[in-house]
Amino acid sequence: MTTLDLSKPTTALKSRVQLVKWPRLEPTLVLSWLVIALAIAFALAPQLFTPHSGTIGLAGNQLKPPSAEHWLGTDEIGRDVFARIIYGAINSLSGALIAVTVGFTGGTALGLIAGSSRRVVDDTIMRLVDTLLSVPGLLLQLSIIIILGFGTTNVAIAVGATSVASFARLSRAEVIRVRRADYVEAAFGSGGRFLNVLWRHVLPNSLGTVLAYAALQFGVAILAIATLGFLGYGAPPPIPEWGLLIAEGRKYMTTSWWLTVFPGLAVILVVLAANRISLALRARS
Amino acid sequence: MSNYLLSRIGQAAIVLLLAFAASFLLLQALPGDAILIKYQNPEMGLTPEQIAEIRVLYGADAPIWVQFGNTVWNFVQGSFGYSVQAGVPVRDLIAVNLPATLRLSSLGLVAAIALALLVAFAATLAPLRWLRSLIASAPSLLAALPVFWIGIVLIQIFSFRLRLVPVINPNEFQQLVLPVATLAIPIAAPLAQVFIRSLDEIEAQPFIAVVRAKGASRAWILFRHMLRNAILPVLTIAGVLFGDLLAGAVVTETVFGLNGLGRVTEQAVSNQDTAVLQAIVVLAALGFVFVNLLVDLAAPLIDPRLNRKIGAAA
């Protein structure tokens, strides 16, 4: 969905940095970090934010509109929607985090090896990466979920697996760029061992752009998990997960809009925040 | 150049073959099988012996490497096998559904590019600073919405509330307008970001000031230079967009109840109809490889500077 311009990530950004004069304290960036911090707080200590249960409903209390008692209304079996969102944070965030970790570690490892190895190895790895890119991502995700079984972690792994290829391409390009830099050449020249140079110079210098991409992917992963929920491949009930809440709540869109709108807002806020942070990371690298 | 072409085609063939083998293994790893799913349904009333007979009929009882050989041989001959669930040759299934999806996704791509250009220009040319930054942040917002949600909201607003476009018994145009919009919005978002960056870059270049001093209109200069400068990044992500379009088609076709390859894919996964999935993977890989080949070959024509890089690579 959101794609980074892989061809010239740095030039475009540098010009943007020169062009836009950010004020010293960037309010949107601060706000973004606040959103993420709140989401993390929800995930770590949900009970601090709501007296209601995230999974158990109260019969007779179903489909109530937002009120003082239930700020964001209740769902079809009488569960508090705000509590569902708060208790869902851990699943959504950890799902996205797992997805990004899988893509990031797998992709960066492949890209690092490809970018710093001989031609044959490089070609072999990059053809494998092309292959991965050529298989439709959604099909790959669905197949992986079926093979691994349903569940938040497995869905996240499936989503992560499809981003391995783009991480690999990006990190390879970065490694090649950094390798050509004078100080790295110098490190090799002064007799540095290959792995050592890779670890001390190449990896840290190529990581910035990749990290920015990872932040971007964080938002993409949340959306991908939501789409899988819509297609019926989400986490099993009664687990609250934001994407699944949107997907399930859509059935009630005309009668009980709060079921799908509020989780949708939660996703939008977190994705926007992740994108904004990604932008800041890129600007710094 | 011809050497380069040959090596690119060779690489493409390797990717295609790998995709075929990898997907074959992946599909074999699925836990259920289509025959079981379809025929062990109690309503069918078949005995285990009868199901075993059907299995032989579909050649699903052979060892896996024999099946792999058979599948390769069939594909080489242009036969994609039989869909267990639909009970028709996979080739027919694809022939019926491919045109609809191609139409939807090509229109979606065109609409996405148009929308992205519109947003990019508005973000650069709008009169007020706050308005410009508001428009510039629109793509991030659009990219933060799940596709299925966009589709359902569009239907609710434009079809049911405003009653502008019926979703039931629409004419040719009405049938496509909402699905194309649904598909286009999330794809337009990253494109718009690329365009906005590209416009910023152009504006920062010194020659712009010179041209403007000579009296050319700002919009016209931007438009002319933008087109040339932005095509390349768009082409580069075209290969990636290809996958997004297919994923978008799955969701869009499901929401709008349209027939097409996306819906076929989703149903084939659910029923583990491996013959259909194998064909779709090969088709998608073919499309991917082809698009990327085209992009690689076309890029130097658009930006001659790239010729040098290719010369070095080949």
Add this chain to the structure above:
Amino acid sequence: MTFSSFITRRTALKLAGATALSATLAFGAMAQDAPVTGGTLVYLEQQAHTNLYPPSGGFYPNSGILNQITDKLTWQNPKTLAVEPWIAESWEVSDDAKVYTFKIRPGVTFSDGTPVDAASVAKNFDTYGLGNKELGYPVSEVINNYDHSEVVDDLTVRFYFKASAPGFLQGTAVIGSGLVSPATLELPFNDLGDATKIVGSGAFTVASETLGQSLTLKAREDYDWAPASFAHQGRAYLDEIQYIVTPEDSVRIGALLAGQADIIRQVQAYDEAQVESVGYNVISAPTRGVNNNVSFRPDNPLVADVRVRKALTHATNTDEIVSTLFSSHYPKATSVIASTALGYVDLSKELTFDPDQAKTLLDAAGWVVGVDGIREKDGAKLELNVYESLPQPQNRATLQLLSQQWANVGVKLNVLAGDSGSAATDNLDPAKTPLRPAMVGRADPDVIKSNFYPKNRDALLQKGGLSDKVQSFVDADLNALLEKIASEPNAEKRLGLAGDAQRYLLDQAYVIPIFEEPQVFAGAPYVHDVSFDAVARPSFYNTWLSPR
């Protein structure tokens, strides 16, 4: 009977007894006006049809189509549940219910011009009763003990059975016994997935189809063989019916209310209020079969003990499920089969919600509450898995409520979501799925056998049934009882046996009935006289559209 009185169905039931239900619903302000001929009915269906071999007609989308394009030998009056003449003018049944002779109404033709005569009817039932291995046709679940047919003369056909088959007469009235042209039955089974290949003698014929998306039926001008007891004879009032597959619930309901469609199937209970608030009609009909339930697989050691199953029955609060998730169209279950079904006995005393008794039973069975609140015995936790059933209304929410209720007595119920492939595979393995949601609609006591007999749907998964994963569970007493229902020629005794079967099933606590499943439609106010057969399958023969 008008629509408004239909709402108070439960009250009406108490007064009038189990079967006093009108099938034809005249609703809207102009119900007393004369029907208008002409027009197209736009019908939104939730799912695409699958194979249209008539015995596969139980699937709702299939029956919605088959019911318009095929006729049956007999017609079961949904008010009285009596079997009345249709394509068969009259019939004779031998005392032992082993020989059936039908006299066929002259002048009936299939839409391809072939006469509906003794030979074609014989070919239909030979195929349904015996299947066809070469072409891949399975045996119909409504026909038991079939042996062979005999064409006595042009319009007289006789069927012979290996053993008594008292359910056969009613079996000729169900969707699964729709008559199709002999040419249709010569096609390979897979070809019948294409609706245009199904040639029947019904009031409508298939004009065109876009597979998986839409289907158009056209009225047959020369149709003149509606059931004799119908006031309306001759061609159908509608010119055309357009079926459009619209999977999204919100799109179906939105399109109806925005005037883009005339009638939609599968209206969820939570959408009923918004339909009625704008003057549209919610139309529901009972399926009169095995209630929506969860069935145990006693082969799984966790639920092998009858005390555990009984405990879970008492831990289930069906009132809460029905009042939270459903509407007045979904009565709470009071037996294995619906209160509108033939042979129903009220067993609500067995199905009381009593958590204390549930706890006592679980304690007695040796399951003690562990530290995490889940009961344990010999190191095993009382943790059960169940897959949601997508076609059943609100099944995901139902199972989640059930899971909450069972948690109160220390039993963990995991509701699994799964792709249909994994679900189909796992649902055949009692070790993986100790219970499963189920329901079947058919207005004959045979329906109990259809659901539970190992050679039919095998809801309990017995050894020798559908699954080869079953270790040892067989209930010979139950199977003998079910066989008796299928072969007892005396109608009264048969109903008695049906009662015994219900008692036995609840005595063993093999199933937990939840609610009586209806089919719920919503229609525009100008749509009149949508009728339903005895198991809630719609018929549009009498339907007409008043000017909007």
